[in-house]
Amino acid sequence: xxxxxxxxxxxxxxxxxxxxxxxxxxxxxxxxxxxxxxxxxxxxxxxxxxxxxxxxxxxxxxxxxxxxxxxxxxxxxxxxxxxxxxxxxxxxxxxxxxxxxxxxxxxxxxxxxxxxxxxxxxxxxxxxxxxxxxxxxxxxxxxxxxxxxxxxxxxxxxxxxxxxxxxxxxxxxxxxxxxxxxxxxxxxxxxxxxxxxxxxxxxxxxxxxxxxxxxxxxxxxxxxxxxxxxxxxxxxxxxxxxxxxxxxxxxxxxxxxxxxxxxxxxxxxxxxxxxxxxxxxxxxxxxxxxxxxxxxxxxxxxxxxxxxxxxxxxxxxxxxxxxxxxxxxxxxx
Numbered sequence: 380x381x382x383x384x385x386x387x388x389x390x391x392x393x394x395x396x397x398x399x400x401x402x403x404x405x406x407x408x409x410x411x412x413x414x415x416x417x418x419x420x421x422x423x424x425x426x427x428x429x430x431x432x433x434x435x436x437x438x439x440x441x442x443x444x445x446x447x448x449x450x451x452x453x454x455x456x457x458x459x460x461x462x463x464x465x466x467x468x469x470x471x472x473x474x475x476x477x478x479x480x481x482x483x484x485x486x487x488x489x490x491x492x493x494x495x496x497x498x499x500x501x502x503x504x505x506x507x508x509x510x511x512x513x514x515x516x517x518x519x520x521x522x523x524x525x526x527x528x529x530x531x532x533x534x535x536x537x538x539x540x541x542x543x544x545x546x547x548x549x550x551x552x553x554x555x556x557x558x559x560x561x562x563x564x565x566x567x568x569x570x571x572x573x574x575x576x577x578x579x580x581x582x583x584x585x586x587x588x589x590x591x592x593x594x595x596x597x598x599x600x601x602x603x604x605x606x607x608x609x610x611x612x613x614x615x616x617x618x619x620x621x622x623x624x625x626x627x628x629x630x631x632x633x634x635x636x637x638x639x640x641x642x643x644x645x646x647x648x649x650x651x652x653x654x655x656x657x658x659x660x661x662x663x664x665x666x667x668x669x670x671x672x673x674x675x676x677x678x679x680x681x682x683x684x685x686x687x688x689x690x691x692x693x694x695x696x697x698x699x700x701x702x703x704x705x706x707x708x709x710x711x712x
């Protein structure tokens with residue numbers, strides 16, 4: 380009985396540790412998330428997800444509620460789509476525990492909680508046409524310059540409020556480790572961001588390679604991926620199957636994964652060693668990459684700072700000498 384109980388406690392600790400990784404909490408500037416838990420009304424563009432609310436409420440949850448939260452995040456958001464009884468049974472808690480926790484998250488009851496999950500699932504699969512129709516119906520007054528800028532700034536604020544500095548530093552350390560090869564890839568839209576990151580990393584350090592996001596492109600790159608190497612992936616809604624397959628195969632080879640995704644979290648997220656979720660909604664048929672670009676440029680600056688004296692300064696100087704012998708840039712008379 381003692382051994383069996385010990386194993387049960389160990390399994391619970393492992394689940395909580397896994398949940399803590401998903402629900403990394405940055406207490407510096409997380410007012411936006413706390414407002415959601417307190418029930419403050421916000422516009423649809425900057426509405427908080429259920430995961431945002433779980434992240435903010437996590438420190439105040441009881442042991443049973445944390446166990447329930449772990450169950451919800453294991454296969455989020457589908458895990459919360461069944462009845463309250465099914466969810467309680469899956470988590471090994473009582474139905475009153477489920478009811479209490481969803482109220483702590485700011486929902487009136489379980490039906491409202493489930494409707495929020497359904498809305499997130501719909502949002503993940505929304506096409507550009509559907510996004511445009513949704514925004515055009517409720518477009519507020521004012522010039523697009525002002526409307527888009529306001530949303531972009533709010534996206535940045537909420538994104539940064541949820542970045543754990545320790546996790547950011549750990550990802551920077553991986554990308555700064557000269558013993559590791561770095562592979563970078565992205566989806567149909569985020570490919571430009573992946574190319575931007577790869578170009579800067581390649582200047583700052585050796586062993587950096589851009590990988591095409593389709594299977595025919597990354598199959599050959601996978602041959603060169605070894606244990607301890609790093610794969611950086613950009614994947615936002617509607618999440619590309621080829622990137623998930625690449626992640627699974629790379630993970631099986633011992634490759635470390637750094638993921639840049641959106642607030643709904645790519646299916647790659649459970650496979651990632653480090654994941655950063657950016658707000659991407661905008662008053663447009665297309666999602667905004669502003670917050671993702673900010674995270675990307677911050678990573679570039681952080682890696683440069685780590686490697687400057689070791690290798691980056693000399694590589695950049697060497698590159699300038701190469702440019703002096705090419706017609707790449709205009710020369711002063």
